[in-house]
Amino acid sequence: MTESSAAATVTDLLRAVEHGDRDAIDALFRLVYDELSILARRQRRRWHGDLTLNTTALVHEVYLKVADQKQFPVESRAHFFGVAAKAMRHILCNHARDRGRKKRGGGAPHVTLEPAHEIAEQPALSDEQLDTLAALDDALESLERIAERPARVVECRFFGGMDIDDTSAALGISPRTVKRDWVFARAWLRREIQLKLE
């Protein structure tokens, strides 16, 4: 996909997303996922001085690449990041599950997204780290069932690195609500993870 066609697609998708089109969300999700993968390979070649790699950085990078910023109003940008945050969460947590499953051997796989490009691996995560990630993912899923909005806030803020205003725009809620949900969700998840890991 060329950059300009990627930009056009993202614009269309985001428009659809804003209209609540679930298929568009999935399509955008895949697109972002693919872009993140491509990004990963390039990352290795660069030298960023003080920059430490983190998910926020990657998401912004994808945005810079595929988004036609002149056309993007703030809301669309926020939506994009909201979707990207979700993609990021799934990427990380699914990886943890796959790794964990491979270690433990067998078991029904979760729905995993096949990356469009092969991603070479680097230092593996420890068992403890894998378990924590999985627990986090589970806890988030549980939270989603009870209170979807706070779970989305966590995705945005934690996995997407979005600030309060961006989260507010992405989810269409007030910043006050974002703050409230965030505080609540963290406590809720903490409790849940503690229960799981003990």
Add this chain to the structure above:
Amino acid sequence: MQHSRVDQLIVLFERALEAPPERRAELVCEMAGGDGAIEQELNSLLAAHESAGDYFDSLERDLIPPASAAVFGAGLAPGGSASLAEVQEALGDSYRIVRELGGGMSRVFLAKDMRLGRDVVIKVLPADLAASTRADRFRREIQLAAQLQHPHLVPLLASDSVGSLLYYTMPFVAGESLRERIARDGALPVRDARDIWRDVLEALAYAHTRGVIHRDIKPGNILLSGRSALVTDFGIARAIEAAGDDASETAPGLTIGTPAYMAPEQVTGDPNADHRVDIYAAGLVMYEMLGGGLPFSGASSRELMLARLTQDPAPLTRADCPSGLAQLVGRCLARGPHDRPQTAEALLAELDAISDSAAVTDPERRQSSLRGRSVVALGLAATVLLGVSLGTWLQRKPRERPRSAVPAVSTPGPSIAVLPVVTISSDPRDTVLAAGLTEELIATLSRAGNLRVSPTVSVSVLRGRGLDVRQIAESLGVVHVLESVLQKVGPRLRFQVRLVDPRDGSARWTETYNREMDDIFAMQDDIARAVGREVGARLMTGPDGRLDTRRYTPSIVAYRAYLDGMEPRLLDTPAGRAQAIAHFTRAIEADSNFAAAYAGMSNVYLEEAGTVPGKQREAFALARTWALKAVALDDSLGGAYAALGWAENALRNWAAAERALKRAVELDPRAPRGFEGLARLYMLVGRPSEQLAAARAGEDVAPYSVAAARELALALSVNGRCGEAIEVLAPFKELTPAEGVAGVVRGQCYAAMAMWPEAIAEFRWAVENSGARTALAFLGYALARGGQRVEAERILDDLLTGRKYSHGAFGIASVYMGLGNYDAAFVWLAKAVDEYSVRIYLMGPMFAELRRDPRFADIRRRMRLP
């Protein structure tokens, strides 16, 4: 739980947290109102909340990055996890590591070079970066960077690879980095910031002319040692990128750098990004020095990166920072590279200009500065001035310019005034040649990095007043004076130059050049080099070691024709202008790429346009065409842009004019024409404070020039300071066409102050100098207002019947205005707009009442004024 219960829970949870800890349990009980499930839920959440914050912080810090590294395979652990001992072992006996100095992504060590016995800094590249970098290529690239030698640059010594380690070395410089200084002190004093910035910009100017872009300018890469600032890591980013393993896979352009200091075009990976990214970064550094922080907000590096694509930088609001400086820094931070100062060189010149004018606001100096002197009881003073006879005025000493009289602290470095070359020759064309040689010498010396050269116009005016060397040097505030004598016999030249000590007129250095005419360019180079050496100037040399003179043409025939055409007096008469056109035509025939000749042609047509009734617009359009051609041939020629700017101005293309004039000023900050053009533009579009700033800048650059003084006076008058305007023009009472225009402006100021006798006197005086074309009409105006209607009506009659000409319809409108016949005035003003005979004075104080009339709105519209 249902959603509404959850929302309720969330709200209650928040409320509980708002209460002090000892109150909480009680509050929860209250809020639960007997519902045990809610009470328990809240309490357990509160308990979890205690550790939730820290827990998630630790997850974000310690879990997410490795997880994303695991998934994306892109970990950048600094220097690998090699211990200091391991590094030492790898380096072997050549270096003894003293200690680790810390650093960003590379590991930095202080070590002793055992072979040379001196302290060096070793920077070790991170392991995986090293892995993907071809060591041999990296070494080669480092060698290129190692050729940079400059007092404000930390040189690279060597690069090598040992085992899996890839490193490079540089001399150890004692001192802290700018990053540390800012972290410790916050914002710096303006003087310190300026000094540091100056050093950095000099290093950049040096490196850029050698084709090396830094790409990672930031406080961490600027060392403060003693009284100097030094830039480190020059060329490293490039070396790494160039030596990268899979070059095709890297994003194109200059993506290497530190996100917080990347220029927008670096962020977006624009392949056309060039040295201007360093200008941007330098602007950020200065901003940080002055403001204590960066102008963009963003929680993470990437957010900062994104911010500069979409946010405008917050302006510097520091009280003791000169607004010119803040503006200059702001321009460095323009999103588009073309809107920034285009070279570090140009930026330095502007910085120096600001430093100079800042000195004027020194309270001590202000007392002796004529400009700053408050003119008490304007009317009274002006009357007193006029009471003195003209003769006395002519004998008055040139207005002192305290700024230059005392070489100010903020104008360091050598300075020189080049006196007009004197000829001993029978051929009048040799006078022209001499003038050209003077001009060339001034131009070449002006391009030295650290030399302040007085412009031609200033020197010739002072010379014309009969001042001696010492007085000239004092007035212009220069340390050196260059005298030269030209003898020409046939094709042979004998050129003698003398560097004179202005204090006693003795010759400090002298040299004679005997050359053929064909060799004239080489001779000019040699002279410039020799003079540069003697005065300690750093002349720019091109990559082949030759002097960077930008002479514009290799053809001597074209050059001489060009010089002939540039004789200033040719512009004053129609015959002269025709001659100038002929000269420039010859120049262009001899060298069709001679951009400066096209610019010269443009200026002639511009001047021509003002005089030929009915043909103004055509002439302006022609001027524009010539200027566009000049720009197309050489877009580094400030004079071309200046010509274009004036033409666009005349054609009422305001935005284009501003662009061209700003570019002219950037390219050639020591030439007044661009500033004068901007002053005119701002006067027309109604931006009085910018007009004044531009006029001042022009006057600073060309002191004693009547053109610059005229613009300054106009700007002052527009800003309501008519008394000062008159003072600025007071010295110009020569009966020459050029100075005659000064009378027109003075007259208008008097008219604005309703001092009719004085206005009439000035306009009459100006009329006697036929160069002031509007003078007659304005005289009519002043006579009418001053009660001498009969004579005014006679002038009107002359103009209407065509017996006399004073700016066509515009002049007629002016007289009608004076007679109070606004209906007729507007009719003729509209005609003036159509025939392009409107003069700039329309926006000046004399026409203020006319502008207040509602009918003026139509005039504005026709002129496309904002």
